[in-house]
Structures are given as structure tokens and as C-alpha cells.
Amino acid sequence: MRIENQAIFIEDVPARVIAETYGTPTYVYEENRIRDNFRRALRAFRRAYKDFRFFYAIKACNNLAVAHILRQEGAGIDAASVNEILLARELGLGGEDVMFSGNFLSDDDIRQGLESGVIFNLDDPALLPRVLKFGKPKFLSFRVNPGYGQSEVGDFVTNAGPGAKFGVHPDQVMDAYRAAKAAGITRFGAHMMPGSCIRDPEYFRFITRLLMDIIGKVGRELQINFEFIDLGGGLGIPYKPGDATLDIDAAADMVAAIFQEKIAEYNLKPPRLMMEPARYFVGDAGFIVGRVHAIKDSYKRIIGTDVNMNTLARPAMYGAYHHIYVDGRESEPRQPVGLCGQVCENTDFWVKDRPLPAGIAEGDIIVVENAGAYGYAMSYQYNGRLKPAEVLVRGDQHFLIREREGFDALVRNVHVPEHLRNSSAGAGTPPGGKKSRKRASN
Numbered sequence: 001m002r003i004e005n006q007a008i009f010i011e012d013v014p015a016r017v018i019a020e021t022y023g024t025p026t027y028v029y030e031e032n033r034i035r036d037n038f039r040r041a042l043r044a045f046r047r048a049y050k051d052f053r054f055f056y057a058i059k060a061c062n063n064l065a066v067a068h069i070l071r072q073e074g075a076g077i078d079a080a081s082v083n084e085i086l087l088a089r090e091l092g093l094g095g096e097d098v099m100f101s102g103n104f105l106s107d108d109d110i111r112q113g114l115e116s117g118v119i120f121n122l123d124d125p126a127l128l129p130r131v132l133k134f135g136k137p138k139f140l141s142f143r144v145n146p147g148y149g150q151s152e153v154g155d156f157v158t159n160a161g162p163g164a165k166f167g168v169h170p171d172q173v174m175d176a177y178r179a180a181k182a183a184g185i186t187r188f189g190a191h192m193m194p195g196s197c198i199r200d201p202e203y204f205r206f207i208t209r210l211l212m213d214i215i216g217k218v219g220r221e222l223q224i225n226f227e228f229i230d231l232g233g234g235l236g237i238p239y240k241p242g243d244a245t246l247d248i249d250a251a252a253d254m255v256a257a258i259f260q261e262k263i264a265e266y267n268l269k270p271p272r273l274m275m276e277p278a279r280y281f282v283g284d285a286g287f288i289v290g291r292v293h294a295i296k297d298s299y300k301r302i303i304g305t306d307v308n309m310n311t312l313a314r315p316a317m318y319g320a321y322h323h324i325y326v327d328g329r330e331s332e333p334r335q336p337v338g339l340c341g342q343v344c345e346n347t348d349f350w351v352k353d354r355p356l357p358a359g360i361a362e363g364d365i366i367v368v369e370n371a372g373a374y375g376y377a378m379s380y381q382y383n384g385r386l387k388p389a390e391v392l393v394r395g396d397q398h399f400l401i402r403e404r405e406g407f408d409a410l411v412r413n414v415h416v417p418e419h420l421r422n423s424s425a426g427a428g429t430p431p432g433g434k435k436s437r438k439r440a441s442n
Contacts (some may be wrong), residue, residue, distance in 0.1 A: 001030070001287060001369070002323075008327045008367050009285055012396040015327050018289045019365050022389050024405060025290040025311050027376045029066055031394040033285035034372075035319075038073045041235065041280060048256035051272045051390055055099055057233055058084050060278030060373040061286065064391050065401035067091055070281060078276040082112045094118065099230070099276070101143060101191065103166060110134055121191050125168055125176035132183055141189035141230070143167045144177050146210040152236055153198045166193055170214050177218050185229045189216045189228040191273075197236035197279060199246040204231070205254035212259065216266030228272040231255065233282035239321045241369050246280075278371040286372020288312060288388075292364045293342070300353075301337045303360055307339030308367055310385050313378040314351035327365040329357035343383050376402075381410065 001010050008015040010028050014026055018028055038054070045052045055076040058067055062084070068091060077088040088098045098118040102109055105127060109162055111134050113120060120137040122128060127140070131137065145167025169175055177188065194207040208231060236246050256273070261269050283402040290307035314320035324339065335358045339351035379387045386405035 001367070003325070006328050006331055008325055008330075008365075010289075010367075011393040013393045013398050015289050015365055015367050016218070016395075018391060018398065020289060021398070022391055023341070024365070025288050025308075025388045026404075027371065027388055027390045028287045028289055028398075029061075029063075029282065029372055029390070029392050029401075030285045030287075031069055031224060031392055033374040034066065034069050036280055037281045037285065038070060038075065039250050041252075041277070044252040045256070045273070045275070047249075048328075049253040049273050051260060051270070052384035053272060053274050055230070055274060055276040056281065057278035058087055058274050060377060061085060061282045061375070062377050063390055063401055064090055065390075065399070066282060066372075070266055075281075078278075079118070079180045080389065082109055082116075085113065085116050085118055088118075089116075096139060097221040100142070101276075103143075104319065105130075108133070118152055119189065121189070123166060123170055125179065125420050128176070128179055128183070135186060136183065138179055139184050139187045139189065139227075139229075141191045142173065142180075144173055144190060144211060145169060146190045146192055146194075146212055146214060164193075166316060173214050174218055174221065177224060179251040181222055181224065188224050188226050190226055190230065191230040194234040196234055197239075198234045199236040199244060201247050201251035201254055204234070205252045205258050207231075208255050208258050209262070212262035212266075216262050216268060217381060219268045220266045226270045228274050229259075232278060233275065233279070235275070235277040237279055237283045237370065248280075249396075254357075270415065275379070280378065283373035284370050286370070286375055288368040288371045288375065290366045292360060292362055292366060292367065295360070296360060301335075302349070303356065304337060304342065305366055306419065307344060308343045308365065308385050309345065309350060310343055310366065310380050310382045311341065311388055311407075312350075312371060312375055313380070314347075314374055316347040317378075324351070324356065324373060325367045326357045326360050327367065329359055332337055332357040332359050334358060341385075343385060358418070373392060375380045381405075384410065386410070 006229050010405040011030050018026055025253040042054060055078040056070045057078040059080045071091045077093050078099050079085045080102055085098060094119050096119055099112045099121050100118045101121040106156060109225035119139045119141060121141040123143045129298055147170050151154055170258050237340055238245055259273055259332045286306055290305045292303055292305050294304040296302045309316040334355035336353050337350060339439040376390055386409055390402035392401045
């Protein structure tokens, strides 16, 4: 995104053109930014450790057009559900190009995951006997909770450590792999989730050391040759103006150095090193183009837009910050105002006090930054407010990649029993159709 003569451009497409062509609110993704982000990170890690691969955590942005960009760049898919395995299949990916990292799996999840032939990444050793009832995974990994986690976007998304629901306790990891080996499984990997949106390169060295000390002991004692070790995601992006960017080269160098040190210490056969970020690839490549519909002057000035909490859930869910620009007004003086959406919940008042251009007016176009990860994928229907359109830009070209929902989305899969369609039925008619009798008064 850039601002030129006060006009906002997403790649080379004016935000106003997006609004006029597709309506608002609309998610917009920059194809070239996604490719640049992926290539920068891949270059850094492969320079530091040659046998390296990225998987894309498709939960962050599951539009197939966006996922195809990353598939073209060489990414596999990290799937959190069976439906995400099916999305990978739509991309032409399966088998060892897909890792299934679901948690608290149902029997149907297990059965379909086994049938798909993807890498099975178990979140709990107690799942193993249930998995073996349906078959034997060709390739098995356990998701390790190394006992520590970190997040720059709040406690709710700290995905490791004692407060997280994910992963195998360090004290259970040895027995988990021992049981899997005893069951006849011969191909193994290991996995963790280090945290969320981390911009400190040193942290990745620290958490890699924790994992490798756990996995190294397993490999040495059980004589397991791990084919891959997946460090999860967590590569962060800056959300607030002035925040530092992650030094991806420093992070890669630190990770590779401790990784190779621990391989030597535990006499492991060098495995493939993997990670499965998403935010780093797509987060800062995504924007929401919205419009101001009303301005209320009450206890404070509130700017009412069509970027609702159902359009962008992160601020209402855990207080996430997203920077906001106003097309044509960025050089104006600013005043603190609130900003909200149109949903009938006070949590939709998602900006309480932020300096925005003082001249902001009804009809103005706003652009919300860093919306590419956990934006559209977490949107939902509420108050009859429907899910927005998605658009991909490439230079001065723009492509509709998901249609805006219409009213039919509210009723498409709804079935009303015939007796409820009969408008003559009385309000007091109980099941079975007989009206209730009122008791006579004494």
C-alpha cells in the first residue's frame, strides 16, 4: 500500500476504484507483497540451513487464490481440520505436502485424516490408540508443548506454555514416541508452536533450544531418525506505527545455529527443518476497504463505518490493533475520535480513542491495514450483516476472488418444517396440534 497525492493505492489500484467496483467492505490482497514476503523468508532460512521448507497455515487466510500464490512459491499446507486437507487437495497438494495438525479430534477426523495419507501431527499421545483403531499413519509427528510460549497479540493466542491447550507435555514426549515405535510406525517428525506474532529473533533461538533438548533425547534413547523438525509459525509483523520489523535473517541464523549444534550434541541424523507461518506471508499484504456511513456527536465523536466486528473479529476478540487510513485526508490535522461498525454490540465499538483526520466525513473511504491474516477467515454472519467480498490485486490489475455474500447466504441451508409455515396456527398450539385449555378460575 502507498499514499500518493493523498490517494491510497493498494499495489497500483486506487482504493476508491476497489470501493466503486466491488462495494464495501472488501478485503484486498497484494499478490506481489505475498510473493516478496515468502521469498524473503525462504531465502533467509535456506541460506542458513539448506534443507528447509515452509508449509502455509491455511487457517489464516483460506481463499484458494491466495493459497495458490504460496503453492506456486513452493509451500506445503498446514491443515488444522479435515476440510483444510480438502482445501489442500483443491490446490493439488496431498501426502507429505500436507501436515494435519488438528486437536481434540473426532473419530471421523481421524478416519478421514488417515485416508488422506497426509502427515499426521498428533496433539496428544492419548490419541494414538484411537488412531491405531482405524489404521497406521505412514508418517507420524507429535506436537510438543515445550513449556514456554510468547505472544505479542495477547494471552488468548499464546499457543504454547502451561496455559495453552495445545501440545504434548515435555514429560510425556518420550513415552509418546516409544508407543508409536512399538506400534510399528517407522517414519517420524516432531513439531511445536512457539507462540504468535513474535518479532524478537533471539526468542526463536531460545524456543528452538527447548524443543531440540526434548526431541534430541528422544532420538538418542529410542534410536529414532527424525525426518523433519517443524518449529511451527510465530514469525511476527508490526501492527502499530513505529513497531520494529522482525529481522528475518538474524532469526534464521540463530535458529540454524542452535539447530545444528543440537543435532551434533544428540548425534541425530540431520533432519529437514520446517516452519509453518502464515501471518508473515499474508498479514501485511491484506487490507479492508470500507466506507464511513454516519458520524455521531454524543459523549464523544464516533465514526460509523461498515467495517464491523463480524468483518474483522480480532479487535473485538482480543483487543488487536489495526491501523486505519482515510483516503484523501491523510495530510489533514487529526483529532481523537472513536470508530465503530454497524453491529448491535458494544464490542463493535472497536476503536475508542484514536487520532484520525479531523475532516473525516460521511462517504469517505477508509483502509484498514494488516488484515490479511485471521481477517476474512474469522469473519462471520451476525445481525444480518454478511461476509464481504475478497479481491486480489497485481500491479494495476484487480480480480474478484470471492463474491460478497447476499441474502441467500442466510437461508440457503435452512429448512422450515411445514407446520411452522401455517400462519393460522395459534400461538398457544402445543406439539401435536391441539390447543391448550385455560383452567377455569375458582
